[in-house]
Amino acid sequence: VNVEEDVLAQDRVHAEQLRERLDAIGARMVNLIGSPGCGKTELLTALIPMLRGKRPCIVVEGDLATDNDARRIREAGAPAHQIRTGTACHLTAHQIEHAIEKLPLEERALVLVENVGNLVCPSMFYLGESLRLVCLSVTEGNDKPRKYPVSYRDADLVLITKHDLAEYVDFDLEEVEDSLQAIQPGIQSLVTSARTGEGLEELVERLRAM
Amino acid sequence: VNVEEDVLAQDRVHAEQLRERLDAIGARMVNLIGSPGCGKTELLTALIPMLRGKRPCIVVEGDLATDNDARRIREAGAPAHQIRTGTACHLTAHQIEHAIEKLPLEERALVLVENVGNLVCPSMFYLGESLRLVCLSVTEGNDKPRKYPVSYRDADLVLITKHDLAEYVDFDLEEVEDSLQAIQPGIQSLVTSARTGEGLEELVERLRAM
Numbered sequence: 001v002n003v004e005e006d007v008l009a010q011d012r013v014h015a016e017q018l019r020e021r022l023d024a025i026g027a028r029m030v031n032l033i034g035s036p037g038c039g040k041t042e043l044l045t046a047l048i049p050m051l052r053g054k055r056p057c058i059v060v061e062g063d064l065a066t067d068n069d070a071r072r073i074r075e076a077g078a079p080a081h082q083i084r085t086g087t088a089c090h091l092t093a094h095q096i097e098h099a100i101e102k103l104p105l106e107e108r109a110l111v112l113v114e115n116v117g118n119l120v121c122p123s124m125f126y127l128g129e130s131l132r133l134v135c136l137s138v139t140e141g142n143d144k145p146r147k148y149p150v151s152y153r154d155a156d157l158v159l160i161t162k163h164d165l166a167e168y169v170d171f172d173l174e175e176v177e178d179s180l181q182a183i184q185p186g187i188q189s190l191v192t193s194a195r196t197g198e199g200l201e202e203l204v205e206r207l208r209a210m
Numbered sequence: 211v212n213v214e215e216d217v218l219a220q221d222r223v224h225a226e227q228l229r230e231r232l233d234a235i236g237a238r239m240v241n242l243i244g245s246p247g248c249g250k251t252e253l254l255t256a257l258i259p260m261l262r263g264k265r266p267c268i269v270v271e272g273d274l275a276t277d278n279d280a281r282r283i284r285e286a287g288a289p290a291h292q293i294r295t296g297t298a299c300h301l302t303a304h305q306i307e308h309a310i311e312k313l314p315l316e317e318r319a320l321v322l323v324e325n326v327g328n329l330v331c332p333s334m335f336y337l338g339e340s341l342r343l344v345c346l347s348v349t350e351g352n353d354k355p356r357k358y359p360v361s362y363r364d365a366d367l368v369l370i371t372k373h374d375l376a377e378y379v380d381f382d383l384e385e386v387e388d389s390l391q392a393i394q395p396g397i398q399s400l401v402t403s404a405r406t407g408e409g410l411e412e413l414v415e416r417l418r419a420m
Contacts, residue, residue, distance in 0.1 A: 035245045035246045035247060035327070035329075036245045036329045036350055036354055036357070036358060037245060037347070037349060037350025037351045037354055063357045064330065064357060064358050064359065064360060065356060065357055065358070065359050066353070066356050066357050068353055068356070068357065069357075087330075087334065087360050089299065089328075089330040089331050116330065117245070117329065117330075117357070117358070118299075118328055118329070118330050118331075119245075119246045119327065119328070120274065120297070120299040120326065120327075120328050120331070121299050121328075121330070121331065124297065137247070137349070139247060139347070139349040139372070139375065140245075140246055140247025141247045143276070143278055144246055144247055146275060146276050146278070147246070147273045147274060147275055147276050147278065147279075147327070148246060148274050148275070148327070149274065149275050150274060150296075150297050162349070165349065165375070165378055165379070168375055168378050169375070
């Protein structure tokens with residue numbers, strides 16, 4: 001359908017312009033993607049205090065409804081803007097442009113975008129990010145990479161989240177890693193837990209240096 | 211966009227025709243919706259042996275890739291057809307029509323459809339189901355109904371899944387129930403665990419009697 005292609009092409013232009021604008025001041029966007037309830041907000045609230053003094057952070061939150069997540073982020077110490085998508089299943093670069101206007105964009109800032117909780121659709125939309133983080137919580141099952149390959153194929157880094165719950169479910173890290181490598185050979189992954197702090201220092205270092 | 215409206219209207223016709231066709235032989239479709247990894251397949255594999263002798267079951271599985279789920283369902287004892295959607299985020303009535311042609315559709319059959327793991331998009335597409343089950347696993351967080359109201363608004367029955375894991379996470383049944391009632395007053399919900407069997411007899415009775 002041409003209509004759809006036009007919309008996609010137009011949003012691609014927005015994304016590229018946004019990235020240029022961020023690059024010009026040494027700022028970087030991170031696009032955080034994952035299923036509903038995979039722990040994206042929890043991860044951000046753990047990372048924000050750890051990034052203090054390293055890089056300024058601003059956060060764009062995407063949800064169908066409520067501004068719960070933006071409130072949680074502000075409590076964690078970062079300026080946040082909530083996008084309520086209504087029924088839309090992903091964020092667009094155009095929405096991010098408008099959201100950033102409402103936030104203090106400093107030099108070398110990290111623009112942390114938490115996409116709508118959805119393992120399928122957000123993966124099809126480039127927002128202008130320099131780093132795409134795709135989550136997989138240990139409670140979701142070892143088969144998720146193979147069943148949702150499109151999401152993991154374009155990930156720059158896969159975050160295994162909620163690792164503190166691994167002992168209560170049939171999580172198999174080796175199986176997950178093998179599946180990820182089959183989808184994108186050389187793909188990087190990091191085991192994390194927002195509760196115990198596992199993996200977060202490594203992630204903060206990656207975010208600092210990007 | 212008119213193109214989109216036409217596609218939606220066309221699929222609605224497929225859904226209504228399918229429902230008429232099923233109704234004529236006393237068969238019923240169940241549309242099972244929920245996030246990736248919320249336990250939909252696990253629930254079906256627990257239900258299928260319990261439904262034996264009560265109603266014939268056939269299963270249509272939707273995933274972006276692999277036929278893992280259809281294999282698991284066949285091992286549990288029901289004929290299953292796998293739809294691989296590629297990048298599409300939901301199933302359509304037209305796809306279900308074709309899938310049913312490949313399965314033995316008996317009188318009074320239950321057509322159990324496991325939609326693509328996605329809490330957003332599948333909710334917008336009526337497939338011809340008599341019962342829409344929307345899952346919420348306890349590991350996803352208490353805030354999911356309020357953040358994804360469109361999905362729960364049209365649910366006939368909400369299944370709280372993985373209740374066996376409730377003690378390891380900050381699950382609050384009262385908060386979840388309050389949120390559900392705020393979205394759809396009078397909404398019905400059922401606490402289940404495919405591991406322990408909690409709630410499954412009640413669900414089987416509901417499926418038998420529909």
